[in-house]
Amino acid sequence: MNSKNPAPDVISPEYVYVGSSNPWADLRKVFALIKHLTQRNLADRYRGSRFGFLWSFLTPILMMVVYGFVFRYVFRATIPNIPYPVFFLTGFLAWNFFISAVTGSAATLTQGGYLIRKVYFPRIVLPLSAILSNLVNFIISLPILLVFNAFFGIFPGWSFLLLPLALLLLLIVSTGIGLIFASIAPFFRDILELLQILFVAWFFATPVIYPMSMLSKHLSPMLIHLYMLNPMVGVIQFVQSALLGQTPPLRDVFFSFFVGLCLLTFACWLFSRCSRYFSDYIK
Amino acid sequence: MISVAGRRNPMNENSNEMLRLEKVWRRYRRWKKRPTGIKDTFSGFFHRNGFAYEDFWAVRDVSFSMRRGEIIGICGANGSGKSTLLKLIAKIDPLTYGRIIVYGKVFGLLELTTGFHPNLTGRENIHLNGAILGFSKNEIKEKEEDIIRFADLGDFIDSPVNSYSAGMYMRLGFAIATAADADIFLIDEILAVGDAEFQKKCTDWFANLRGRGATIILVSHDLMTIASVCDRAFWIDRGQIVAEGAPKRVLKQYNPDLTLP
Numbered sequence: 001m002n003s004k005n006p007a008p009d010v011i012s013p014e015y016v017y018v019g020s021s022n023p024w025a026d027l028r029k030v031f032a033l034i035k036h037l038t039q040r041n042l043a044d045r046y047r048g049s050r051f052g053f054l055w056s057f058l059t060p061i062l063m064m065v066v067y068g069f070v071f072r073y074v075f076r077a078t079i080p081n082i083p084y085p086v087f088f089l090t091g092f093l094a095w096n097f098f099i100s101a102v103t104g105s106a107a108t109l110t111q112g113g114y115l116i117r118k119v120y121f122p123r124i125v126l127p128l129s130a131i132l133s134n135l136v137n138f139i140i141s142l143p144i145l146l147v148f149n150a151f152f153g154i155f156p157g158w159s160f161l162l163l164p165l166a167l168l169l170l171l172i173v174s175t176g177i178g179l180i181f182a183s184i185a186p187f188f189r190d191i192l193e194l195l196q197i198l199f200v201a202w203f204f205a206t207p208v209i210y211p212m213s214m215l216s217k218h219l220s221p222m223l224i225h226l227y228m229l230n231p232m233v234g235v236i237q238f239v240q241s242a243l244l245g246q247t248p249p250l251r252d253v254f255f256s257f258f259v260g261l262c263l264l265t266f267a268c269w270l271f272s273r274c275s276r277y278f279s280d281y282i283k
Numbered sequence: 284m285i286s287v288a289g290r291r292n293p294m295n296e297n298s299n300e301m302l303r304l305e306k307v308w309r310r311y312r313r314w315k316k317r318p319t320g321i322k323d324t325f326s327g328f329f330h331r332n333g334f335a336y337e338d339f340w341a342v343r344d345v346s347f348s349m350r351r352g353e354i355i356g357i358c359g360a361n362g363s364g365k366s367t368l369l370k371l372i373a374k375i376d377p378l379t380y381g382r383i384i385v386y387g388k389v390f391g392l393l394e395l396t397t398g399f400h401p402n403l404t405g406r407e408n409i410h411l412n413g414a415i416l417g418f419s420k421n422e423i424k425e426k427e428e429d430i431i432r433f434a435d436l437g438d439f440i441d442s443p444v445n446s447y448s449a450g451m452y453m454r455l456g457f458a459i460a461t462a463a464d465a466d467i468f469l470i471d472e473i474l475a476v477g478d479a480e481f482q483k484k485c486t487d488w489f490a491n492l493r494g495r496g497a498t499i500i501l502v503s504h505d506l507m508t509i510a511s512v513c514d515r516a517f518w519i520d521r522g523q524i525v526a527e528g529a530p531k532r533v534l535k536q537y538n539p540d541l542t543l544p
Contacts, residue, residue: 008384008386009385010383010384010385011383012378013378013379033414036410040411044402047402114398114399114400115398117375118398119373119375119416120375279375280376
């Protein structure tokens with residue numbers, strides 16, 4: 001019963017739920033908790049379904065079959081150099097990760113009320129584990145995508161080596177935006193509904209269904225500058241170029257990194273400020 | 284460095300102090316009219332007091348200090364702020380003003396039944412709660428059997444907890460709590476869960492905790508328990524400590540009709 005950490009824990013109104021007598025030991029526990037909750041999320045998702053975890057493979061395969069068929073035989077869109085289904089699906093899978101990570105992160109606090117009201121733990125583990133479990137599903141779908149692309153004769157080149165960096169950028173931007181919505185959602189649940197509409201608009205403001213080259217023909221330079229403020233523009237292009245063997249547009253990617261890191265810093269600050277009041281609003 | 288003197292805390296004049304509350308206040312916003320439908324939301328924007336709220340002070344200016352191994356009992360009417368006080372110490376609720384200084388690890392046994400995910404089995408909930416309490420995977424594995432034995436739920440341990448009876452819920456919650464190791468325990472009205480046999484287990488566990496020299500805050504409406512186990516008692520009324528001291532004297536003030544042995 002002797003306390004091993006002699007430094008006291010001082011709880012004051014400014015306490016932001018990271019202060020601790022032994023931050024390093026705490027960090028290890030936090031990582032263990034994130035890992036546990038991520039595994040929990042993955043296991044929960046397919047609980048009660050016949051195929052279980054197989055769905056993580058089946059969903060992207062079926063999606064590719066449907067979109068491949070539609071764009072090959074029904075809509076016959078064409079863009080220079082690359083078969084359209086390959087171009088679309090590469091961007092779309094990354095986009096899909098982005099929206100499911102942000103939605104999951106925003107919803108996780110209101111769903112986690114049963115824990116928030118009972119014990120103290122750093123609340124940030126809830127959104128982070130929601131994002132990470134989606135990342136696992138996204139990474140599982142990548143080899144399937146490579147097979148699909150190879151079927152159309154597209155192979156990744158040297159730029160494939162940049163894939164880890166592209167995933168890191170995707171993760172930074174998704175976590176930044178996910179944490180911002182997670183901070184707001186407990187106080188203003190309507191945001192979860194608004195998010196659905198926001199994503200539709202955002203989707204069309206991101207080069208997923210059209211290539212960037214098409215954009216410069218139709219938009220004025222002023223509008224293009226405005227367009228470039230969207231951090232997902234750089235992210236999607238980076239993922240596409242890493243997987244499709246193109247040179248990444250460095251300027252867009254660097255800008256995206258910059259915006260992503262700013263968003264993430266702001267999001268962490270916002271989350272730590274808001275997390276003190278979660279227990280008041282989450283029932 | 285590792286000596287008896289090394290354990291003394293330089294920041295702390297009295298090295299036996301475990302917990303200190305300094306002028307702690309907690310405010311809740313009570314919404315007079317919370318918009319629940321479209322009509323309310325719209326009228327809320329157009330009326331002056333559409334989203335009016337009222338401040339409600341659940342804890343007012345509470346200060347006290349606890350020594351290592353001390354057991355404090357808290358009594359008071361429903362809604363007087365006893366549970367809120369424990370939540371502030373357990374870091375579940377933020378405080379509005381003041382300061383709480385904790386020397387050591389706190390474990391709160393509050394609202395036993397809320398920490399469960401209804402779709403997970405009892406065993407999975409043990410793992411989840413263990414991870415949240417900060418145990419490693421191996422530590423949880425070690426404690427798992429003890430917890431299951433304590434809860435004594437039979438085959439139900441591998442069924443989702445939403446199929447449990449209210450009593451079984453409580454038993455599992457309490458069993459998980461017994462596995463926690465901490466310096467300061469906050470116990471909110473939970474020593475009387477379950478049937479006679481299980482209550483015996485709870486009392487034994489509590490006696491063991493006392494024997495180990497744990498520091499305990501006990502909130503209870505069972506005044507007999509407070510009188511028999513506590514070193515000191517508080518009577519809390521409308522968020523304030525209105526009486527403090529020897530349990531028998533405080534309990535007499537709280538309830539003059541009480542006859543203590």
